[in-house]
Amino acid sequence: MNFFSHNPLNRFSEMRPDEAHMQQLWQQQEARVLVVHESLSLIKKTGSGKLAAVLRQQEAEDLAKLAQVQVYLGSEEVVPYFVLGFEGMEEQLQNLLGEDYALADLRMSAHELPQPDGALLAYARGMVHWNLRHRFCANCGSVTYSTNAGHVRQCTNEACNLHHFPRTDTAIIVIISEGDACLLGRQAVWPNGMYATIAGFLEPGETLEQAVAREAQEETGVELQKITYHSSQPWPFPSSIMVGFNAEARNRNLVLDNDELEDARWFTRKEIEAGLQDGTLRLPPPISIAYRLIRDWFNANGAYKLEELTGY
Incomplete structure (x- = not known):
């Protein structure tokens, strides 16, 4: 897990x-x-x-x-x-x-x-x-109070009396591959050299698979042809569930959305190995599903295990 x-x-x-x-x-x-x-x-x-x-x-x-x-x-x-x-x-x-x-x-x-x-x-x-x-009601603005042992907040306005429940925001995260390479991107605010998998929030009216395809297209211009579920992870920063996928791209053509990503690149396993060894590449922390997605893809056909290169 x-x-x-x-x-x-x-x-x-x-x-x-x-x-x-x-x-x-x-x-x-x-x-x-x-x-x-x-x-x-x-x-x-x-x-x-x-x-x-x-x-x-x-x-x-x-x-x-x-x-x-x-x-x-x-x-x-x-x-x-x-x-x-x-x-x-x-x-x-x-x-x-x-x-x-x-x-x-x-x-x-x-x-x-x-x-x-x-x-x-x-x-x-x-x-x-x-x-x-959620100390105030989103419906009428009145104060709410805790009930059900902290798992429900109820509006104090008797005319409203709305019950509020804990929310979890659904996000998708995907390792995209094409042949012997995977697609990783980086945001400008990240530490130098850090690259990670593509991720984004589910929008109303979407399936999870549609969100994967849309985020890949919006952020990198890549069209996907196969999407399969990998695993999920609670991510309480502040209140998300990360739903992880593997996906295959139709080609390696990139058209970046610079509002989302500063850069995105296709990395072969040899390039990941070299980048980790010479310090020019950093991967997400080991607690993240992003790291596990990269690790599982890398280990599926690599000369080394990613753990041997990262130390975790």
Whole structure:
């Protein structure tokens, strides 16, 4: 599975509306608590590396009094998990938590965490972000309040009473190949030498395959003739699901959209190998499905495994 896909929790969605039961779960000694401050996740530094900071309920009682968001995430066997969400309180949190803990950007630190920890923090981050960004009703503008253990926000205006649910924005991402080469592009804001797969958001009225073909055509001018599903990845930055595909191009003709991409090139396996060895090419981070798409294509017929060239 891809990074952020190893969530070990049973979500028990049927229990969320029972407020009394949720309160009982929160008060259990076994309860565990994650912490998210805006876009940053709480991690714990250990002698051997980093882990998700999983607090006991008793350790989190003072934090809970200050939290703007509390969400029941699910349970692992008899252990219920919650996340507390904060905004504008980074200094207060650090004072309460101490030096063993740090707030970190999950995109930059996930590769240092066990994969189940990364998946838990990704799920928690997504739920906190949604709650913090939906405190007002999109229908009438009234204040919303949290219900269903943090998985629904309800409008306080009785005339409206709309229920809002967490959203996930669907994006496609595709490794395009033609013969012995794959197509990689780069945005101007990326680090020098970094190239990645083509990606973009699904638009209303499209199938996923249509979105793949459209994004390839819009960004690179390449026409696709075969599209097959690869895998998917939760990507909570802030609230996406990346749906990955393999595709074959009809030819290697490129017509770039410079508003989207600064450059796009066809890379043979030998060119990827040479670029990685001499430092002129950088690939996406190993936590991303973009890297896995490139790796799986490269390894299908390469003299080397991509892991041997990248070191991860």
